[in-house]
Amino acid sequence: MLRKIRISIAAVMIIMATALFLDISGFVHLYLGWVAKIQFLPALLALNVGVLAVLVVLTFLFGRVYCSVICPLGIMQDVFAWFGKKNKKNRYSFSPEKKWLRYTILALFCLCLIIGVPLVVTILDPYSSFGMIVTSLFQPLVVLANNGLAAIESHYESYLFYDRELWLKGLMPIIVSVLTLIVLAILAWRNGRTYCNTICPVGTILSFFARFSIFRIRIDEQKCIGCNLCARNCKAAAIDVKNHTIDYSRCVDCFDCIDKCKHDAINFTHQLSRPQSQEVPQTDESRRSFLLGSALAISAAAIAQTQKKVDGGLAVIEDKQEPTRQTPVLPVNSLSQRNLARHCTACQLCVSKCPYNVLRPSNDLANIMQPKMSFERGYCRPECTRCGDVCPTGAIMPFKQEEKASIHVGHAVWIEQNCLPVADGVECGNCARHCPVGAIQMIQHPTDPTSGKIPIVDASVCIGCGACENLCPARPFSAIYVEGYEQQIID
Amino acid sequence: MATSAVAMSCSKVENQQQTEDIIDGIGAMTMRQNPNTGDKVSILGFGMMRLPVLAGGTARENPDSPIDQDMVNLQVDYALEHGVNYFDTSPAYCQGKSEQSTGIALLRHPRNTYYIATKLSNFNPATWSLKSSQEMFENSLRELRTDYVDYLLMHGTGMGSENLNGMDTFYARYVNNGLLDWLVEQKKAGRIRNLGFSYHGDVAVFDLLLKWHDEGRYHWDFAQIELNYLDWHYANEINARNTDADYLYDELNKRSIPAVIMEPLLGGRLANVPVDIAAKMKQREPQSSPARWAFRFAGTPQGVLTVLSGMTYMEHIKDNVQTYSPLRPVTADENAFLMDIANDIYALNAVPCTACNYCMPCPYGLNIPAIFSYYNNCINSGKMPTTDKSDPNYSAARKRFLIAYDRAVPRLRQSAHCIGCNQCAVHCPQRIDIPKQMRRIDDFVEHLKRN
Numbered sequence: 017m018l019r020k021i022r023i024s025i026a027a028v029m030i031i032m033a034t035a036l037f038l039d040i041s042g043f044v045h046l047y048l049g050w051v052a053k054i055q056f057l058p059a060l061l062a063l064n065v066g067v068l069a070v071l072v073v074l075t076f077l078f079g080r081v082y083c084s085v086i087c088p089l090g091i092m093q094d095v096f097a098w099f100g101k102k103n104k105k106n107r108y109s110f111s112p113e114k115k116w117l118r119y120t121i122l123a124l125f126c127l128c129l130i131i132g133v134p135l136v137v138t139i140l141d142p143y144s145s146f147g148m149i150v151t152s153l154f155q156p157l158v159v160l161a162n163n164g165l166a167a168i169e170s171h172y173e174s175y176l177f178y179d180r181e182l183w184l185k186g187l188m189p190i191i192v193s194v195l196t197l198i199v200l201a202i203l204a205w206r207n208g209r210t211y212c213n214t215i216c217p218v219g220t221i222l223s224f225f226a227r228f229s230i231f232r233i234r235i236d237e238q239k240c241i242g243c244n245l246c247a248r249n250c251k252a253a254a255i256d257v258k259n260h261t262i263d264y265s266r267c268v269d270c271f272d273c274i275d276k277c278k279h280d281a282i283n284f285t286h287q288l289s290r291p292q293s294q295e296v297p298q299t300d301e302s303r304r305s306f307l308l309g310s311a312l313a314i315s316a317a318a319i320a321q322t323q324k325k326v327d328g329g330l331a332v333i334e335d336k337q338e339p340t341r342q343t344p345v346l347p348v349n350s351l352s353q354r355n356l357a358r359h360c361t362a363c364q365l366c367v368s369k370c371p372y373n374v375l376r377p378s379n380d381l382a383n384i385m386q387p388k389m390s391f392e393r394g395y396c397r398p399e400c401t402r403c404g405d406v407c408p409t410g411a412i413m414p415f416k417q418e419e420k421a422s423i424h425v426g427h428a429v430w431i432e433q434n435c436l437p438v439a440d441g442v443e444c445g446n447c448a449r450h451c452p453v454g455a456i457q458m459i460q461h462p463t464d465p466t467s468g469k470i471p472i473v474d475a476s477v478c479i480g481c482g483a484c485e486n487l488c489p490a491r492p493f494s495a496i497y498v499e500g501y502e503q504q505i506i507d
Numbered sequence: 508m509a510t511s512a513v514a515m516s517c518s519k520v521e522n523q524q525q526t527e528d529i530i531d532g533i534g535a536m537t538m539r540q541n542p543n544t545g546d547k548v549s550i551l552g553f554g555m556m557r558l559p560v561l562a563g564g565t566a567r568e569n570p571d572s573p574i575d576q577d578m579v580n581l582q583v584d585y586a587l588e589h590g591v592n593y594f595d596t597s598p599a600y601c602q603g604k605s606e607q608s609t610g611i612a613l614l615r616h617p618r619n620t621y622y623i624a625t626k627l628s629n630f631n632p633a634t635w636s637l638k639s640s641q642e643m644f645e646n647s648l649r650e651l652r653t654d655y656v657d658y659l660l661m662h663g664t665g666m667g668s669e670n671l672n673g674m675d676t677f678y679a680r681y682v683n684n685g686l687l688d689w690l691v692e693q694k695k696a697g698r699i700r701n702l703g704f705s706y707h708g709d710v711a712v713f714d715l716l717l718k719w720h721d722e723g724r725y726h727w728d729f730a731q732i733e734l735n736y737l738d739w740h741y742a743n744e745i746n747a748r749n750t751d752a753d754y755l756y757d758e759l760n761k762r763s764i765p766a767v768i769m770e771p772l773l774g775g776r777l778a779n780v781p782v783d784i785a786a787k788m789k790q791r792e793p794q795s796s797p798a799r800w801a802f803r804f805a806g807t808p809q810g811v812l813t814v815l816s817g818m819t820y821m822e823h824i825k826d827n828v829q830t831y832s833p834l835r836p837v838t839a840d841e842n843a844f845l846m847d848i849a850n851d852i853y854a855l856n857a858v859p860c861t862a863c864n865y866c867m868p869c870p871y872g873l874n875i876p877a878i879f880s881y882y883n884n885c886i887n888s889g890k891m892p893t894t895d896k897s898d899p900n901y902s903a904a905r906k907r908f909l910i911a912y913d914r915a916v917p918r919l920r921q922s923a924h925c926i927g928c929n930q931c932a933v934h935c936p937q938r939i940d941i942p943k944q945m946r947r948i949d950d951f952v953e954h955l956k957r958n
Contacts, residue, residue: 444927
């Protein structure tokens with residue numbers, strides 16, 4: 017019964033978490049955004065005391081139920097493990113806790129968190145691994161399906177779906193996701209929750225509390241016949257039948273053992289007693305850690321126009337390209353590069369929810385896979401507050417629409433040789449016309465009489481929203497683009 | 508609201524009669540006589556500017572698709588069978604393919620059964636030289652498979668070009684290069700039967716041409732003007748740079764210069780009137796389309812020689828043939844009704860675009876006619892969101908407008924990308940201030956997005 021309850025709750029949770037990341041309509045986060053915010057590490061980073069308190073109390077009461085019903089990566093591993101069990105029944109066996117490995121990794125994790133090495137934090141956090149996998153690998157499929165449906169249904173005069181731009185937002189998260197998925201799949205298929213009990217820092221932290229849990233799995237020594245069925249099905253390899261003890265630091269409360277026992281000898285009960293665990297020498301899996309590195313480069317510019325003919329025809333529009341910025345533009349209200357490095361777990365939730373294709377994962381080593389902004393596909397519109405709404409870790413602090421005009425994430429810089437008034441002598445002014453804060457003015461060119469009016473930017477007013485960069489007609493490189501700030505300025 | 512130009516009908520059809528008594532299309536095509544040459548011209552003229560293409564629609568929507576010649580042949584056959592004998596084309600129409608298609612279709616009929624009208628369409632400064640223009644004329648004769656043109660027009664007098672105003676452009680295209688004089692010679696040689704001009708734009712050019720006519724310096728056998736029940740009194744109100752049609756018609760009529768009418772439907776806009784206006788029209792005559800009203804109005808003045816209609820689809824031809832077989836002139840009462848309708852349409856503040864596509868291609872990629880068409884459609888179908896956020900319908904109307912905008916026009920071709928270079932406005936026959944309209948639409952969209 018307990019197992020069935022666990023499975024039901026876990027199923028609902030992973031469906032909701034998946035839906036949250038896959039959603040392209042922009043509505044799901046309003047109802048399911050809380051799923052990200054109750055995850056342990058995000059709550060820790062956001063100093064969400066309420067959530068942390070609830071999770072700690074929960075673990076004190078019941079043990080590591082979090083790992084079975086809340087953590088989506090844990091639930092995902094249970095799915096792989098299920099397949100593994102179908103392949104070979106009763107395949108697990110007890111193994112002792114690898115204390116040294118768990119604590120070393122936890123220490124490393126905490127160190128990286130404090131000094132700001134995002135890569136390690138990103139890879140080790142289970143929630144962000146899950147988010148990255150779903151966003152990078154599966155959301156593009158959702159967009160493809162959506163576009164297919166949009167194409168089909170228009171034949172039936174239905175317009176429920178409409179075409180969305182399909183683009184792969186970053187190579188790095190795809191690579192990391194694939195590797196993570198492969199490693200987890202293999203480990204979970206073979207051995208159940210190996211990752212959760214050796215690598216996962218959240219698991220290690222929760223294990224401290226779980227050792228003292230009030231409700232716990234207990235073996236009734238009178239009824240136990242020593243058949244070992246429970247231990248052979250324990251994903252956490254935590255049941256030592258010989259000594260009738262269970263390692264509570266590793267038990268994830270999946271209740272498979274209770275279901276398996278035919279003699280009602282193992283149960284989830286409350287009784288105050290001291291935690292036990294014994295060492296039995298046995299070999300375990302060795303782990304790999306992920307090593308990655310890559311860098312990309314961009315090159316030089318040109319502008320294009322079409323000859324006018326008679327009546328009709330559409331000009332060809334070249335794609336805009338991302339300029340090389342000296343300082344990347346960070347998401348609105350992410351405060352600073354340091355804040356982002358220390359709080360963002362690169363879960364890709366903001367990237368997957370940005371409605372204007374502005375946020376994408378960074379390739380800079382210092383902020384690897386964390387979000388940055390670029391404006392070749394859209395710009396950060398003044399009324400949108402979505403990234404702040406969804407971020408569960410407080411890397412992007414929530415903000416109101418009225419506050420957005422006071423948050424300066426960068427300022428616009430003019431490139432004379434790309435500018436159409438200078439190059440072609442036409443009058444433009446599209447940047448000035450669309451600046452939401454009125455930071456751009458068009459003036460006579462100081463030295464060139466053949467040039468049309470050129471823009472000047474008031475950097476103290478400019479908020480770096482990228483409207484100018486996006487709407488500048490110069491292609492493939494804008495004549496005006498945003499340079500980011502390492503430390504954002506908030507008026 | 509009666510003007511001298513609207514002829515009083517002596518037909519027995521009065522609108523006090525029962526509507527069952529009104530049956531159109533059971534007679535013969537009304538013919539008008541050219542007072543100078545005695546030509547009997549059908550009141551319905553076939554405009555060859557919007558020929559159907561194989562991919563569907565016209566060459567405007569699908570510039571690379573070839574003209575559906577079989578369909579054109581069918582349509583021309585039907586038209587001739589039903590009394591239409593005036594065919595108006597130009598080297599510029601249908602991405603340059605119109606004359607050839609017209610020639611092929613007409614070749615299948617005896618030359619003396621139809622009148623061909625074509626134009627000296629030397630809009631591109633590259634063709635302003637006498638030699639290039641002469642080549643254009645000779646090419647027209649070749650394409651149309653004929654050695655004389657019944658009606659030859661100077662195309663679009665009054666329209667400006669890239670750097671010149673309407674008057675200077677006219678001089679550059681026709682006077683300074685001696686082209687006009689050469690055309691007069693061609694007329695003497697019998698290769699042009701009637702010499703005239705079409706007018707759009709700067710009224711000073713129109714007035715000048717008529718002054719030359721009065722002085723005897725040149726003689727115009729006919730002139731082509733834009734006339735419809737909206738432009739009759741409102742052309743100047745809608746766009747201060749344009750001229751009311753009643754003035755244009757009067758000036759021609761008092762000199763007995765026959766008027767050929769273009770834009771009777773304002774590029775189709777008067778065929779797709781807003782729902783409530785269409786309802787009013789249907790209330791008076793349930794079996795008459797809004798287009799019929801517009802055509803009847805355009806054909807009523809006695810000084811009108813023919814009314815040109817660019818009929819892409821067979822249904823258009825059939826409806827128009829019915830309207831004009833015979834023409835039921837508009838009565839004084841009906842005229843007042845149409846002036847009220849014009850007032851309603853004017854009050855909508857739509858963009859007066861006729862989707863002629865002369866502004867295209869925009870060098871920065873905008874799809875100008877699609878943007879205007881979308882905007883106008885929203886106005887006409889009553890689906891325009893207000894700017895009043897407290898309106899209970901606001902949220903739904905706003906969402907629908909913004910999503911439908913993205914479907915109608917790809918994001919990169921929307922009004923936000925207009926830089927105001929003004930290369931388009933100079934080509935607009937309606938003299939719409941295109942960048943200003945783009946800005947107006949963009950401001951509206953931006954306002955919706957932020958609220």
